[in-house]
Amino acid sequence: MRTLPVLLLLLVSPLAQAQVFKCVDANGAVTYTNDRNQGRGCKQLSEDQTVSSVPAPPKRSSSASQPTPSNFPRVAPDAQRARDDTRRQVLEKELATEEAALAEAEKAVAEQEGRYQGAERRLPLVQNRLQPLRDTVELHQRNVEALRKELGNLK
Known part of the structure; x- marks a missing residue:
């Protein structure tokens, strides 16, 4: 009886795979998604590639967008x-x-x-x-x- 759940689990596992899309926006930022609605206009990755679930590092803000500190030395x-x-x-x-x-x-x-x-x-x-x-x-x-x-x- 224990083999039946294991057998069912093995049969169902290939169905759990989703299509993964790679999207590149106008700024060159890359996004991966498995949502077909968001995947429009994106490239579908081949199914034999491994997919990592590690989150992307937080984006750095550019130094140009940061205001100059008030205590920054000024030259007359x-x-x-x-x-x-x-x-x-x-x-x-x-x-x-x-x-x-x-x-x-x-x-x-x-x-x-x-x-x-x-x-x-x-x-x-x-x-x-x-x-x-x-x-x-x-x-x-x-x-x-x-x-x-x-x-x-x-x-």
Whole structure:
């Protein structure tokens, strides 16, 4: 007699499986459901996949939606302007230094290239000697571009 309930339980268990749908909303949030009404427009998962019943972690609120605390340190507008002016002066000085270094590096490349004539310039030995000088020119050019960009971003 005990085998009959066990046999009935085994026969009924495949019927207990539900269809599971994976839904992705406009914000990209993924939701899983077994409700056919909510499952419209969602993708049905294959039945051979295991389904976890672990709840999703709570959503984090973005820091942009949180107000700035009242005790957060504030900078007076005059102090900020003075800081911005100092920053501009430092960047302009660095730019002048980099432009001078770039001019020197370009002059050094030109002097070295002037020592070699025609096809001689294309020789691997000559190219190997000139490459460090060209690399220095390229480095100074990138620095000048970065400093100009940074100055352009200032208010």
